[in-house]
Amino acid sequence: MLPSQHDLFEIPPGVCYLDGAAYSLSPRPVRAAGEHGVLTKSQPWNHPEARADALAERARAAAARLIGATPDNVAILGSVSQGIATAARCLPLPTGQRILRMEHEFPSQSLIWDRLAAERGLLLEIVPRPVNGDWTSALLAAITRPGAPPIAVAALTPLHWSDGALVSLDRLMPVLREAGAAVVVDATQAVGVIPLDVAVLQPDFVAFPTYKWLLGPYGLAFLYAAPHRQNGLPLDENSTNRPGGIPAPGARRYDKGERNDPILLPMALAGMELVLGWGVEAVAGHLRHLTDRLAQHAASLGLDVLRPDRRAPHILGIRIPGGMPPGLLAALAAGGIYCSDRLGVLRVSPHLWCREEDPDRFREGIGRALARS
Template identity: 60%
Template sequence: MPAPAQELPCQRHLFEVPAEVSYLDAAAWSPLPLCVRAAGETGLLIKRRPWDHPREVIPAWVERARAAAAGLIGAGPDDVAIVGAVSHAMAVAAHNLASVPGGRLLRVADEFPSLRFAFDRLAAARGLIVEEVARPPDGDWTAALLAAIARPGAPPLAIATLTPLHWTDGSLIDLDRLAPAVHAAGAALVIDATQAVGAVPVDVARWRPDFLAFPTYKWTLGPYGLAFLYAAPHRQDGLALDEHSGNRPPAVGARRYDRGELNDPVALPMAAAGLELIAGWGVPAVAARLRGLTDRLADAMAALDLPIAPRSLRAPHILGIRPPGGLPAGLVEGLRRNAVFASERAGALRLSPHVWVDDGDLARCVDAIRASLGGRSGAA
């Protein structure tokens, strides 16, 4: 039995988040830790005076970032490609999946565009039936997806494009239960782990996806414009979207899918610094801290008579609030005026704290929401 995660204290001292700012929007994008900022500034100096810095040192940063990304998902460096965005990764995945016409392509409703558009194109080209599982009234996406996979008389399942949680509100999508069902159906499994890697444990050995992708600018505390694509060993001999000298033989494994202009002296050191910071804390410890924060927010929201999904149906790091009558107009803007930063997504107020959030942030957030709802009682 694994040892319990060591308690992780607040890491605000590693960020430049002012005391009066409550930033609970990591699911949108994170602030940069000081060490990640420093890595980027060093990279800018390299590009500013390239004659002082031999280009031969940059490939080492490529492999350092690749290895750090692989480590967070239980993969080996040879299994990970460096791409420009999750949309790029999903286009690569769709480009390399063949399927029999008439099969189903399964996903949840209100899915993020990066996981829809490339597969919509694939479905149209291959004659697949796109099936979107509707938001379940009881909030149990896992049960609804399992029922869809096993539905009697349904066309065969060809591809499942899934995420570990719904991006709009943190509703749990339990891949520990779903991945075996997808594999048993003989279907390909593609995972968008954008809202998971860095915040909750992700293990490709356990889920066995054909492809899995995540960016660096959210939970792994890195730069914009960089993402990683895991390709299972049997998916590593496919076609890249862009052809260049760096991803042709003798490139091995998932490097076949590496993007062009890979040797970025700014983004790669920043990504590596953020990924290694997460690894140093340990993802289980991060997840435990974030679960504590969202549980406290959930208790406070329940005290305000706001409906909250049961703990068993919530991911540890994102809390979604969906009032029956909808969110008050201008809620997010009103919170921002009180230095509380969150997002509205598909009718939900999405609160997504990370390791910089402290008790004062929670209290300020609850007070601002209470004020926006007309002073209902409740406490953090």
């Protein structure tokens, strides 16, 4: 099993950080890349390479490798919301057809579809959260419901951000392709841990950032656009996506302005190269080991978690009977343990910075906090 990479991170002994799904830590190589990037702005005449296209292309290639794409099919953007907005701008949305999404979806994958459904006369179908956590069966039932209008676009994700409940794109995509639906995937909480192969899945668009499971900076994201979706309009038109006034080839036509960022790009590249060096499946295996132990501890305290085959390897949603006690997160933080409350679920999300003893420390900390509450 891939060992802990704790020494790559700057974590004081008293901190047990289990909130990677909210905001990952920067490993030392990522921090060093950013610091070097900042310095290039102090004396730019000494660093002409910092503004060249080569760094952007290396980052694009690394992002492509993570999802089984080619660099020509990947655009560089500033956020996942920009990626989803680009997809929405490029897709036909016929009146009377359905836009399908999951309940309590993250704003970047819900707000724009909800607005477009209302503006263009589409039927918005929001699939409720299944009590048993089986999103795949719930979505399949909605997709194939007899007599339902055709699906214009399915806005999906490989797992629900709030509790790590898995969504099997492997099972859903063939059915959606057969139905002629476009598919836009927000892979924010997946890329870097859950293997995703666009050559096999054949989605229309996939967007993901660098600041979560790729250990990179805030403010940078990538968008995969299938070859037949590369003739649309970008969100803005600039010298990188319209060189000489002509749209750039492939997905580069969607690149953001000020793309060649000398700070964010090297940080993102450093983080992605670490993940690629470890291997996505190896990262998943290590994090599954940690979340399985966390789940066992939660169950020993009478708390509810999804069964193993329905939860992601890196995000554990813990449901507390009677709801989240007031002050629980603050009590945990006072003991140096950091998690999140998402939709009333205690979301625990470790990464390779965790020590082997961190699950046990979590169990002791939450046990004390619940006893006091």
